[in-house]
Amino acid sequence: MIQVLRSVRVLDAGRGSDDATRIVDILVDGMKIGRIADHLDPPMGASVVDASRYLVTPGFVNAHGHLAMTILRGFADEVPLDAWLRNYMFPREALMNGDDVYYGALLALAEGIMSGTTTFADMYFFEDDVARAVDEAGVRANLSTGTASLDDERGRLEKSEEFVVRWNNKAGGRIKASFGPHAPYTTTPAFIRENFERARDLGVIVQIHLHETREEITGFTKAYGASPITYYAEQGFFDNSPRLLAAHCVHMTPRDTAILRDVRASIALNVRSNLKLGSGIPDYRLLLGSGVNLCVGTDGAASNDNVDMLEELRVLGLVMKGSTMDASGISNASLLAMATANGAGALGFDDVGTLSEGAAADLVFWDLEDESLCPGNNMVSHLIWSANSRAVDSVMVAGSWVMEHRQLVGIDLDKVRFEVARRARRLASG
Numbered sequence: 001m002i003q004v005l006r007s008v009r010v011l012d013a014g015r016g017s018d019d020a021t022r023i024v025d026i027l028v029d030g031m032k033i034g035r036i037a038d039h040l041d042p043p044m045g046a047s048v049v050d051a052s053r054y055l056v057t058p059g060f061v062n063a064h065g066h067l068a069m070t071i072l073r074g075f076a077d078e079v080p081l082d083a084w085l086r087n088y089m090f091p092r093e094a095l096m097n098g099d100d101v102y103y104g105a106l107l108a109l110a111e112g113i114m115s116g117t118t119t120f121a122d123m124y125f126f127e128d129d130v131a132r133a134v135d136e137a138g139v140r141a142n143l144s145t146g147t148a149s150l151d152d153e154r155g156r157l158e159k160s161e162e163f164v165v166r167w168n169n170k171a172g173g174r175i176k177a178s179f180g181p182h183a184p185y186t187t188t189p190a191f192i193r194e195n196f197e198r199a200r201d202l203g204v205i206v207q208i209h210l211h212e213t214r215e216e217i218t219g220f221t222k223a224y225g226a227s228p229i230t231y232y233a234e235q236g237f238f239d240n241s242p243r244l245l246a247a248h249c250v251h252m253t254p255r256d257t258a259i260l261r262d263v264r265a266s267i268a269l270n271v272r273s274n275l276k277l278g279s280g281i282p283d284y285r286l287l288l289g290s291g292v293n294l295c296v297g298t299d300g301a302a303s304n305d306n307v308d309m310l311e312e313l314r315v316l317g318l319v320m321k322g323s324t325m326d327a328s329g330i331s332n333a334s335l336l337a338m339a340t341a342n343g344a345g346a347l348g349f350d351d352v353g354t355l356s357e358g359a360a361a362d363l364v365f366w367d368l369e370d371e372s373l374c375p376g377n378n379m380v381s382h383l384i385w386s387a388n389s390r391a392v393d394s395v396m397v398a399g400s401w402v403m404e405h406r407q408l409v410g411i412d413l414d415k416v417r418f419e420v421a422r423r424a425r426r427l428a429s430g
């Protein structure tokens with residue numbers, strides 16, 4: 001199917017300034033952007049959409065999260081990571097079933113789509129039910145079974161690998177699968193090594209939480225003599241070009257950072273989760289100057305507490321500027337790239353995250369009549385520093401609409417709200 005999006009406004013940083021926009025026609029050919037030009041004559045049979053009311057951008061890529069945790073939202077607000085996990089999350093997660101995960105994931109996907117996200121990362125359990133939700137919602141995702149190795153290492157590895165084989169490159173290429181060893185403090189180094197080896201064999205990425213709290217590093221160093229990143233590198237886990245997506249990386253030395261740069265790893269920053277759990281604030285000057293591919297994630301909604309990339313990006317930008325006492329250390333265009341193309345690359349979607357010919361047609365249509373985008377004199381600036389997610393009018397993924405004029409196409413939101421509330425009550429009383 002061929003669609004022509006007529007007279008859309010697009011960002012045009014290629015003209016040398018962040019604030020440039022231009023009006024173009026976009027031809028969507030199947031799942032991809034076929035052509036972008038000042039004017040296009042629609043081919044025979046093409047559907048033509050008057051999109052003159054919209055700013056069109058690539059969809060956001062949420063590079064780290066646990067979608068189903070919307071169902072645990074609000075259960076614990078005033079505790080640090082360790083107590084939050086062990087006293088509040090793990091006991092309730094033990095009571096969850098596949099349908100709880102399915103509806104929790106759908107709620108997160110709905111929130112994400114409605115605030116302009118088209119690609120998601122996930123690490124959780126009952127991951128087949130997350131894949132089912134992603135497929136129905138029509139979005140793109142890289143999914144992993146989150147695994148700890150405290151018991152039955154072999155069985156957990158086998159299950160992770162079976163999931164990867166079952167789901168990688170499925171749903172018309174919208175779903176990729178990966179390995180998800182949870183964190184250094186819930187796994188053994190031997191387990192981490194094996195995850196990397198299997199991921200390398202299958203050509204998929206490894207998602208892992210790394211260097212999230214100071215306690216994680218202190219405890220690991222006491223046991224193994226070095227920080228997790230340094231120890232894994234010394235043990236050769238990162239040899240032979242693994243594809244590593246490290247979430248958090250709040251507490252990093254220049255050496256840790258250089259290791260990640262040298263193995264071409266990506267870091268998913270989760271500023272709001274780190275702030276709320278009291279985990280700390282990264283040395284952004286170090287990270288920004290390191291050459292590591294930086295991207296942005298919301299983390300799970302039980303620690304954040306929503307799945308809104310616009311909010312995440314804004315807080316990230318504010319904390320970067322504030323904590324480095326440098327208003328010019330990060331440009332609007334760089335922030336936007338972290339939330340789009342950088343994240344897509346980290347998740348293995350190489351043709352996602354840019355508005356260019358041949359790229360995936362994953363597009364967000366922002367209503368130019370929304371007051372948060374007025375007066376329109378610098379659209380990148382308005383997006384990052386002012387836009388409200390209600391300005392997201394419509395969203396397209398792989399050339400298909402997943403939301404039209406605020407109506408979700410593949411998700412029955414009333415039913416999802418009802419199911420999540422009912423199931424959250426059950427978990428609260430458990």
Ligand SMILES: [Zn+2]
Binds near residue numbers: 064066209247299300
């Ligand atoms: Zn996480």
